[in-house]
Amino acid sequence: MKQATSFGVPWSALTAAPDFTVETITDYQSFLALEDAWTQVHEEAGCDNPFLTYEWMRTWWEAFGRGKELCILLVKQRRDPVAVAPLMFDVGRLVGMKVRRLESIHNAHTPRFDFLVSRSADEVYGSIWKHLLALRPHWDVLQLNQLPQGSRTLEAFPRFAEQAGVRYGIWHSNESPYLPLSGDWESYLATLDSKHRSNLRNRLKRLGGIGPVSLSTAxxxxxxxxxxxxxLRIEAAAWKGKAGTAICCQPELRQFYSSLARRFAARGWVRLQFLNVGDRRAAFAYSICYRGKSYLVKIGYDPEFSVYSPFNLLCRFLLSDAFEEGLSEFDFLGESMDWKLRWARERRPHYWLYIFPNALRCRLLHSAKFRLIPLLKSFVPLAPSCEALEGLLNAWVSP
Incomplete structure (x- = not known):
């Protein structure tokens, strides 16, 4: 008699990988000991994503990990590490219902996520999937956020879910503008909208009337x-400070971005860049430069200079420098916004993947999240009933 998984399908239906083992790291000290193996996998995978480095994940966990439980999966082929799946357990709400999540190590400050796989992708993903099934008693939903288009995780796990006959859903979260860098700055500049170029020239000239305009980088x-x-003072000077969303307004954000700057500086990955007007600073960019690509993580400007569009002028200098340095890409990260799209036409889609086991409560979660709630929200007059439905479902299925 074949042994069945908790999803009701035989183990033999999944990829057999006898040479592969999966270890689960659940405590902080074991996480610290994982640095060499993690870095090896990251390097061998040829990953150009700084948000999957050990340094990023450790810094994230130290700032935001309170109340959560590590569940990092380390896959080995015999004794050689070949993959890392950075996951954690958390308790939260989904469509108003309390759920136990097994999810990516992420929050709103994580631009992009994925699993790190250096080789033998089919065997590795099959081994991770089987291991997650074994953890099924501990989670109601597997939630992987900010997977980029083309992610092997985004291809493999829905396929496994379909083979297992379990429900899953994919939510399109955002599209991040980015600029592939080829040719030279002047040739690129000539491709931009003529009004945008004119505004840049005029504002730079007017700003130069106050004092010499320059770029400085630390x-x-x-x-x-x-x-x-x-x-950080500049980042908080405009609306973010008043709204309480600036980095310096929240201790955990200050800890994260300060620690990250120091760790990345030790590796030569961080750039703190300023648009200077004489001896004053008009705009700020917190950037990461990693494997020939520049990532724009945080921005800010001094509202006293707002009539000059100081951050657009800073972008002009950042992009000019990126061309001169020979970088291959400038990634604006985050949502598509008009000011970003003036510089970049390409967009990188990101998705959230949800997988629900075959329990009644989990099936209801899936139906509410991907069928009932979207249907109700498509009818604007009925939108208030979405909250009522969430409350009803919560009362019905909560343990």
């Missing part, structure tokens, strides 16, 4: 902390 050294504090 990457490391004893001045880094002071430069970061100055950048």
């Amino acid at each position: 990457t490391a050294g004893p001045d880094l902390d002071g430069m970061l504090e100055e950048g």
Whole structure:
């Protein structure tokens, strides 16, 4: 008699991988000991995503991990590490219902996520899937956020779910503008909208009437902390400070971005960049430069200079430098916004993947999330009944 998984399909229906083992890291000290193996997998995978580095994940966990439980999967082929799946357990709500999530290590400050797989992708993904099935008693939904288009995870797991006959859903979260860099700055500049170019020239000329306009960059050294504090002050100077969403308004955000700057500076990956007007700073960019690509993580500007569109002028300098340096891509990250699309026409879609086991409560979660709620929201006059439905479902299926 064949042994069945908790999803009701035989183990033999999944990829057999006798040479592969999966270890689960659940405590912080074991996470610290994982650095060498993680870095090896990241390097061998040829990953150009700085948000999957050990340094990023450790910094994230130290700032945001309170109340959550690590569930990092390390896949080995014999004794050689070949994959890392950075996951965690958390309790939250989905369509108003309390759920136990097994999810990606992420939050709103994670631009992109995926599993790290250096080789033998079919065997690795099959091994991870089987291991997640074994953890089924501990989660109601597997939620993987910010998977980019083309992700092997986004291809493999829905396929496994279909083979297992379980429900899953994919939500299109955002499209991040990015600019592939080829040719030279002047040739690229000539492709931009003529009104945009005219505005840049006029504002740069007017700003230059106040004082010399220049770009300064800090990457490391004893001045880094002071430069970061100055950048965070600028980031909070406009609407973010008033709204309480600026980095310096929230201790965990300050810890994350400060620690990240120091760790990435040690590897030569961070850039704190300023648009200077004489001896004053008009705009700030917190960027990551990794494997020939520039990632724009955080921005800010001094509202006293707002009539000059200082951040657009800073982008002009950042992109000019990126061309001169010979970088291959400039990634604006985050949502598509008009100011980003003035510079970049390409967009990188991201998706959230949800997988629900074959339990009644989980099937109801899937139906509510991907059928009932979207249907109700498509009828604007009925939108208030979405909240009522969430409350009804919560009362019905909560343990």
